[in-house]
Amino acid sequence: MPISSLNFRAAILSLTLLIVGLLIWEAAIPAQKAVGELTEYELLTGGGQPKAGVPPPSQVIAKAWEQLSDPFYDAGPNDKGIGIQIGYSIYRVLVGYALAAIIAIPLGFLIGMSPLAYKALNPFIQVLRPISPLAWMPLALFVIQDSEASAIFVIFICSIWPMLINTAFGVAGVREDWVNVARTHELNPLKTAFTVILPAAAPTILTGMRISIGIAWLVIVAAEMLVGGTGIGYYVWNEWNNLDLTSVIFSILMIGVVGMGLDAALGFVQRAVSYAE
Amino acid sequence: MKPFLSVENLTQRYPDGAGGELTVFEDATFGVEKGEFVVILGHSGCGKSTIMNILAGLSDPTSGVVIMDGTEVKGPSLDRGVVFQNYSLLPWLSTLKNVTFGVSARHPEWSKAQVIEHSTKYLAMVGLEGDVIHRKPSQLSGGMRQRVSIARAFANHPKLLLLDEPFGALDALTRGTIQDELLKIWGGTEQTVFMITHDIDEAILLADRILLMTNGPYARVAESVEITIPRPRNRTEIIEHPNYYAIRNHLVTFLGKRSKEMAGQQTGEGSNRPTPVRIDKTEPEEPEQAPPALRAVNE
Ligand SMILES: Nc1ncnc2c1ncn2[C@@H]1O[C@H](COP(=O)(O)OP(=O)(O)OP(=O)(O)O)[C@@H](O)[C@H]1O
C-alpha cells in the first residue's frame, strides 16, 4: 500500500490517537497509595479501599487478556465468562429481531402496496413507535410472567418499527415502470412481489433492518440490567455492584465491538442486495 | 372484416385539477393490419403515450374499446409486448437475466437451458454477445440498454409490439444503428408493430403507415400517411427515393402548421377515422391519383 494512500494515512492517524488517548488516560490516574501512607482522615472516609477509582488502561488491557483467554468458563450464576454473557445477549437480540422481521416485512409490504392499509394502520404506528421499548417492560413482565421472554419482547417491540416503516416506504416507492414490466409479463401477484417488488425494495428494507439491529443492541443492555440473570447488560450491572470498574470498562468495550460486528454483518447484506440504476 | 387491431371511439379525459375536465383525445378510431409497422407522430402532450398505455392494457380509457384479434383488450397481456422509453430493465438483474425473465414468463414449461439459449439468441440478434450479457444494465450504455429491452420484447413473439419513443434518449449515431437492427429483426418476423416517435426521418424509415395526431386537448388522429417507399429500406438510400421528400414535406407541414390549426376542431359525427393519404411520385401517368378531398386538406 503506498504511504500516500488515504486509508494508510487514516490508519496511522487512528493509531496515534489511540495511543495518545491511552497515555493521557494512564497518566491521569493517580497511582494507588500504599495503605501505610494514608492519613488517618483517608482511612476514616474509606479512601483507602483498594480499586475504588477509575482503573488505568493497562489494568483494563490485562483484564481483557484474562477474560478473552477463557471466555466461556461458567462458575455459577454470578461468575460466567464474557463469551457466555455476550452469547445470551446476542441470542435474545436475534430471537426478538427475527420475530420482528417476520411480522414487520410482510406487514410493511401490505402497507406499502395498499393505500387503505396505510391509512388504517398509520395512526397505530405513529402512537406506538415513539414509546421507549423499556416502558413496555413492566407490562411485559406482568403479562408474560417470564423475564427471559420479556427481554425478547422488548427487543421485538423496539426493532419492529424501523423495519416496518422502511419496508412500507421501499415497497411504495418501487418504480411504476418495473411494476409495469411485471404486469405486461402477466406475473401473478405473488411472483411480482418476489421477483420485482422485493428486489427493488430490498436496499430500503435492509436500511431499516440495519437501524433495527442497532437499536436492538442498544436496548438489550438496558433490558438485561432490569431483568438480571444473564447477558452483557446484567454483567455490567453486576460488576458495578462489585465495584469492579476494570470489568465494567472492559465490558463496555465489548458491547461496542459486538454492536459493530452486528452492523457490519447487515451492512454486508445491504451491499449484496443494492443495485445501481 | 375488422383489422387485426381495431381502436374504436377511444376517449380519454382527466380531471384538470381545477374541478373541470381535460379531454386529451376524443373518439379516436383507427386500425392496424397484421404484420404492419405503424408509427404515430404528434406533438408532445397530444396523448400518444396515453394511447399506447391503453393498447398495452396498462390503463383504461374513459370510453371506447380496443379489439385485438377478435378479443377486447382488458389488462396487460404477454400478447402485447412493450418497449418503454426509459428501457425499464430491472437493474438488479444481469442483461441476460432481464431477457430470461421475460422468456420464462412466456414459456413457463421450458427448461432453464432452453430459456437461456433462446434469450442468448435474441441478444445476439441485437448485437449483444459474450461477456456483455452478464453485466448489469447500469454497466451498459444507453444504446445497449435499449437493445436489451428490444431483445426482451422480440424474444417473446408478442402478437403486437408497442414501442414508446424507444430511441428518444439516444444520440443520432446510436439511434441510426439500432433503427437498422430493429428493421433487420422485424424483417425476419411477421410482427405487428405500433410505435411512437418524435423523429420524422425515423418514422419514414421504419413505417408502413404513419398516423398523424393534431395537438391536444381534443386531439385527433387526423391522417394516415402511407409510406410508398419499397423495402428493404436503408437510411442512406431512401433519401434518394423520389417519394422521400414529398412525404417528408407533407409530414413537416402537418406537424409545423396544420396540427395546430386543426387542434380542438370537431369534425362532426362519425368522421373520426383518419383521412388516408397516399403520395407517390413514381406513378406519373396518374397525376390525379389522390382523392379530391385530400387535395383540399393538403393546401
Ligand atoms: N394521470 C394523468 N392525469 C392527468 N393528466 C394526464 C395524466 N396522464 C397524462 N395526462 C395528460 O394527458 C396529456 C397527454 O399525455 P401523454 O403522456 O399521452 O402525451 P404524449 O403525447 O405521450 O407526449 P410526449 O410526446 O411528450 O411523451 C397531457 O396533456 C398530460 O398532461
Ligand SMILES: [Mg+2]
Ligand atoms: Mg409520451
